[in-house]
Amino acid sequence: MTSQNTSPHDADPRGPQPEGALPGAAASDAAAAADATEATDAVQPAAEPTPPSIPDAELQALAEGRHSGPHGVLGQHPYGEDGERIALRVRRPLAKSVAAVLSDGTRVELEHEAHGIWLGTHDRGLDDYAIETAYEGGETFVADDPYRFIPTVGETDLYLFGEGRHEQLWKTFGAHVREHWGTNAFFEGTAFSVWAPHAQAVRIIGSFNDWDGAQHAMRRLDGRGVWELFIPGVGAHETYKYQILTPSGEWIDKADPLARHAETPPQTGSVIARPSEHEWGDDEWLAKRASSNPHNGPLSIYELHAMSWQPGLDYRELADELIAYLDDMQFTHVEFMPLAEHPFGGSWGYQVTGYYAPTSRLGSPDDLRYLIDRLHRAGYGVIMDWVPGHFPKDSFGLARFDGEPVYEHGDPRLGDQADWGTYVFNFGDSQVRNFLVANALYWLEEFHIDGLRVDAVASMIYRDYSRTDWLPNVDGGREYYEAIDFLKEVNATSYKLHPGIMMVAEESTSFPGVTKPTDWGGLGFGLKWNMGWMNDNLRYIAKDPIYRRWHHGELTFSYVYAWSEQFVLPISHDEVVHGKGSMFGKMPGDDWQKAANLRLFYSYQWGHPGKQLLFMGQEFGQPGEWREDRGLDWWLLENPTFSGIRGYVKALNELYRETPALWELDHDPSGLQWISGDDAEHSLLAFLRRDAQGGAIACVFNFSNEPLEDYRLGVPSGGAWNEVLNSDDTRFGGSGVVNGELVASAEPAHGQSQSVALRIPPLGATFLKRR
Known part of the structure; x- marks a missing residue:
């Protein structure tokens, strides 16, 4: 056996030679005879096998870290006829000496082969080992070798x-x-x-x-x-x-x-994320969620940007402050603008680089788990905005990930979204779709998210969205079939694996079947933002009340399609930025009229069929536009005008929670019965909202700036009707045009055999329930 420091090539294949003998010298006949006799009596030792040689260019590639299969050379590899010996190679440039220390303490000295690659051999079989490396100057380091392990991906x-x-x-x-x-x-x-x-x-x-x-x-x-x-x-x-x-x-x-x-x-x-150590305490919440249909339940959503709601709070501190606020305001759900990691705060999280990484601006992944767990245990659902439609071009991110298009489509007519300065995912690639579908499931499973609001769906399903140069589909049309198939897949998979969650589409067109099941040919979302309702009603409410009678159709048009999809009525962050003005700022008139109009608008939003969403700050009428780099103007709550608006939104939520008629049949036309929809002269709307058990609440809205005294309102039954909420109540900053107990009389009105005489406040709303 050769020394570990000696190459097998150094051994004489003839075996040990007599002392003084010279290779190739003539020997005496006696010596030759003796040699011949000895040769017939002795067995010549077999030459040790030589480790397979590695081309110099391959060793250099290993040394430079540009070898695509380093484990095939580095680490330990059996060789010889029966694999009885082990060749062990490691990369240690600039080392003075290198040795492998086997699990039993045996040292195997390695010799420099080339380019900082060291080689040693032994006959002790495959074993665990560490590498001991000495450098000039006397420093010695012991480290494990990553190239001795089998793959971790099966x-x-x-x-x-x-x-x-x-x-x-x-x-x-x-x-x-x-x-x-x-x-x-x-x-x-x-x-x-x-x-x-x-x-x-x-x-x-x-x-x-x-x-x-x-x-x-x-x-x-x-x-x-x-x-x-x-x-x-x-x-x-x-x-x-x-x-x-x-x-x-x-x-x-x-x-x-x-x-x-x-x-x-x-x-x-x-x-490198630490394995989660969070112990969830929301089992009761998840069990209840799985056994319910969230689309038909109460859904009053408070949308917020976690970094600017109260700047300086981390995930854990946010749990305390936010839950206390929700307990007071009585929203049912929180919707967080994107929480996945994003490099530019000014994108509000909608240009994501870390799709699986909660933003570290507010803490660790377990800190986010803590926040969601606390919200669940306090009784609040959690929705998160999710952005599968596009991603930024930052050089460290997904863009041209390996020097070529990987996550984005290679054709800029499909893969480039110039308006946003982003790339579009290649929805036709099965691995890219897998990345996105798994990402949705990741948030639902690992963070117990109750719903994903999918951003910019229209930009995904149309090939010509915001493009002048676009690539038609195989049929010559504008629909992006592959993106449509992806949306169907992510929705069907999410609902299958996580019963009780919500998939919500922000879809700004009239694409058919957004909230129809995939097996009925739909996209499979559970809810869709009603952008038409938002645009029509914001345009209407911004008009001076004296002109509203000529625009009554804008107010009522949403009922033409109110049940074509399952809708959310959003007043989101997009409506209060970039020069659009705040909700308070959109209202006409002086501050009193603005506040009255805003309370009226929210009354109508909560009364209209569909779920509600309100962006932070608008619940108290913040006059200034929202900016992500500063907090809300909480100090305004010292002003009765704004504290009154906030108090009214709280009262709306309390009424909403305790009144199934306001949410149980949102997606069923039988949940609404008109009382008066054509009173353009008074800019008035009135209807009944009904629940599945026949319970009802009358909703009356006066969009004019004139009070209506003794207005005869038709009701479906006699007896006493109580005013359960009035936006003009003085406790909310109103003028006090309210009603006491109302008793129906047998005087027909609005096609009903009974009616009540009602005071309807200017720019006000009233809600009536039969006692």
Whole structure:
């Protein structure tokens, strides 16, 4: 057996020679005879097998971290006829000496082969080992070797991803702290995997290797471009990126598309997420959710931008303050503007780079879990805005991920959204669809989100959306079939796996069947924002009351299509930014009239069929436009005008929660019965809202600035009718045109056999219930 420091090529194949003998010298006959006799009596030792040689160019590629299969050379590999010997190679440039220390303490000295690649051999079989490296100056380091581990991505994962059906993609891809089996034991470390189909090589740079990617080149596992590496000893909170060698030969640095944590912007690195330690306490909430139909339940949504609602609060502090506020205001749900990581705060979260990473501006992923858990236990649903329609062109993000289009469509007529300066996902690619579908499931499963409001659906389903140069579909039309199929898939899958959740479309056109089930040919959303109602009614309410009688059709037009979809009536952040003015600012007249108009408008929103959404600050009539870089003007609540508006929205929510007629049949025409829809002269609307048990509430709205005394209002039954809420009540800042107990008389009105004589306030609303 040769020394570990001696190449097998150094051994004389003839075996040991007699002392003083010279190779090739003539020997005496006696010596020759003696040699011949000895040769017949002795067995010549067999030459040791030689490790397979590696071409110099391949060793150089390994040294530079641009080898696509480093595990095939580095690490330990059996060789010889029966694989009885082990060749062990490691990359240690500039080292003075290198040794492998086996699990039983045996040292295997390695010799420099070329380009910083070291080689040693032994006959102790495959084993766990560490690498001891000494450098000039006396420094010695002991480290584990990432190239001795089998892949952490299994064949089933690769198959499912290849088919575009890996519904828990985040559990395989990205960076995961885990224990991984070596040869004889488990070892702690982090498993990395990424999809980069066009890359020549991928390596990992991070805080754990001084951002030197040549130390940690990944291996390509399959033809679709999945790359993997397990690095022992690396744990949570380390920062990293992928360094990718593009087809053109350029190295580019990219954040992890499936990172579950990220640095706080403007830093752009991915962060290895700690395995969740949060213990959920919302089992009761989830069980109730799974057994109910959220689309037919009470849904009064408070939309907010988490970073600017009360600036300075983190996720955990927000839980305390927000729950206290919701307890007071009595909304049923919170809708967060996007919480996925985004580099530019001015995008409000709608230009996402970290689709699987909750923004670190407010804390860790477990801190967000804590916030949602607390909201559930307090009785509030959580909706989050989700942005699968586009992504920004930031160089560290998804854009041209491996130097070529990967997540975006390669044809700019489909893949480029010039108006927003973003790319559009390639919805026809099964791996891209898998990335997005799994992302929706990630938020629903890992964070117990109750609903996803899908942003900019119209931009996805039309190929010509905001484009002059566009690519028609195979039928010559404008519909983006692949995006439509993606939406159907994400909706059907989300509802199947998470009963009781909501998928909500922000869709601004009349595309048919947005909220119809996919097996009926629809997109499969549960709810759709009613942008037509919003536009018509905001335009109407902004008019001076004296002109409203000539625009009565704008007020009533929404009832033509009110039940064509299952609607949410939104007054969102988009209506109070970029010069549009606040809700208070949109109202005509002086401050008193503005406040009265606003209370009237909210009355109509809560009374109209459909669910309600109101953006933060509008619940107290903040006069200024919202800006993401500052908080709300909470100090305005010291002013009775604004505290009165806030008090009225609270009263609306209280009435709404306790009155099934205002929400149970929102999506059924039988839930509304007209009393008066054509009184344009008085700019008045009146109708009954009904529940499934026959309960009713009368809703009366006076959009004129004149009070109506003894107005005869038809009602469906006799007896006493109580005014349960009046927007002109002095406690809300009104003028006090209210009603006491009303008793119906047998005087016909509005097609009803009974009626009540009613005082209807100017720019006011009243709600009546039969006692």
